[in-house]
Amino acid sequence: MSGALAERVFADKLEAVGFTDLVVVDRRPFGLRDAARYPLFTPDLIELMHRLLPEERQDQVAIAITATVVKPPSEADHPDDTADTAGTDPARAP
Amino acid sequence: MPAEEQDTIAPVDPDELRAEVRSKYREVAVDPTGEHHFHTGRFLAHHLGYDAAWVDPLPDHAVESFAGIANPFALRPLRAGEVVVDVGAGAGFDTFVAASQVGSDGVVIGVDMTPEMLDKSRRNARNMGLDNVEFREGLAESLPVDDGAADVVISNGVFNLCPDKRAVFDEAFRVLRTGGVLQFADIANGNPVPPGAMREIDLWTG
Numbered sequence: 578m579s580g581a582l583a584e585r586v587f588a589d590k591l592e593a594v595g596f597t598d599l600v601v602v603d604r605r606p607f608g609l610r611d612a613a614r615y616p617l618f619t620p621d622l623i624e625l626m627h628r629l630l631p632e633e634r635q636d637q638v639a640i641a642i643t644a645t646v647v648k649p650p651s652e653a654d655h656p657d658d659t660a661d662t663a664g665t666d667p668a669r670a671p
Numbered sequence: 672m673p674a675e676e677q678d679t680i681a682p683v684d685p686d687e688l689r690a691e692v693r694s695k696y697r698e699v700a701v702d703p704t705g706e707h708h709f710h711t712g713r714f715l716a717h718h719l720g721y722d723a724a725w726v727d728p729l730p731d732h733a734v735e736s737f738a739g740i741a742n743p744f745a746l747r748p749l750r751a752g753e754v755v756v757d758v759g760a761g762a763g764f765d766t767f768v769a770a771s772q773v774g775s776d777g778v779v780i781g782v783d784m785t786p787e788m789l790d791k792s793r794r795n796a797r798n799m800g801l802d803n804v805e806f807r808e809g810l811a812e813s814l815p816v817d818d819g820a821a822d823v824v825i826s827n828g829v830f831n832l833c834p835d836k837r838a839v840f841d842e843a844f845r846v847l848r849t850g851g852v853l854q855f856a857d858i859a860n861g862n863p864v865p866p867g868a869m870r871e872i873d874l875w876t877g
Contacts, residue, residue, distance in 0.1 A: 580688075580831045580832055580833065580834070581831040581857070581858040581859055581860045582830075582831070582836065582859060582860065583859060583860050584859040584860075587857075587859055590836055590837060590840055591840055591853075593837075593840075594837070594840040594841055594843075594844045595844050596840070596844060596853065600746065602745050602746040603741060603742075603745055605741065607740075607858055614715055614718070639858045639859060639860050640858070640859045640860070641740045641741045641856065641857075641858055641859075642741070642856065642857060642858075642859045643741045643742060643743060643745050643746070643854075643855070643856045644854070644855060644856075645746055645747060645852055645853065645854040645855075646852070646853050647850065647851070647852055647853075648844055648847040648848070648849060648850065648851045648852075648853070649849070649850075650849050650850065651849065654849055
């Protein structure tokens with residue numbers, strides 16, 4: 578779980594790559610009971626987390642998010658009048 | 672570490688992290704119910720809100736190793752004929768759900784780095800007689816897919832395990848066509864992870 582990003586950082590990184598139109602469809606508290614269903618949390622780790630985390634935090638140690646982003650048209654998809662408009666979208670070249 | 676700098680490249684050894692992730696998912700592939708305390712498969716899929724119409728027709732072997740975080744199809748079911756790439760496909764559960772949505776005119780390419788998961792997903796696809804799915808070995812940071820080949824990229828619970836998120840997002844962007852959609856489910860933390868925790872591989876995989 579140390580590799581999980583803060584939601585804002587997630588959004589910033591997706592935007593930095595070029596994605597747009599982020600829609601977070603769902604945010605769900607991810608608690609220890611959820612973690613216990615997830616393969617990478619061993620029983621020992623779950624037990625340790627139960628011991629170390631305050632009870633009020635055990636129902637939300639992270640957030641499970643479901644989201645979508647879109648790859649927008651590039652400048653090459655909107656050439657100006659003087660540009661050569663022949664050819665296809667370079668992103669779809671074989 | 673400032674949030675802006677969080678995890679451009681993870682402060683753990685990428686190969687060591689991948690080996691650990693492979694090891695744990697190998698267990699899930701080979702023995703999905705064995706010594707694990709966790710619930711995988713059909714129970715988890717229903718718990719996460721997958722439509723029974725997608726899950727119930729799948730045979731147990733195609734469902735039992737499912738270990739996703741949420742339901743990446745929640746906002747947007749796939750359309751018939753779409754080309755889909757499933758990043759971190761595991762034993763193929765989301766790939767098979769996607770295949771049922773895109774139909775025979777579509778294609779779903781599942782990418783995974785764990786050989787045992789690939790063996791299982793390919794075997795499941797053969798047993799189900801699916802000819803619109805294909806599984807390829809590869810990393811999320813270097814997808815074995817052509818530029819602009821995909822209408823949709825899906826992923827479920829994988830990004831948090833990847834040491835180089837920027838490379839992962841770059842690759843999703845590269846393989847999508849213009850106007851294509853990345854739809855994913857993953858774990859997010861409410862706050863940036865303390866640098867000390869980011870250096871512990873055990874805390875990445877758990």
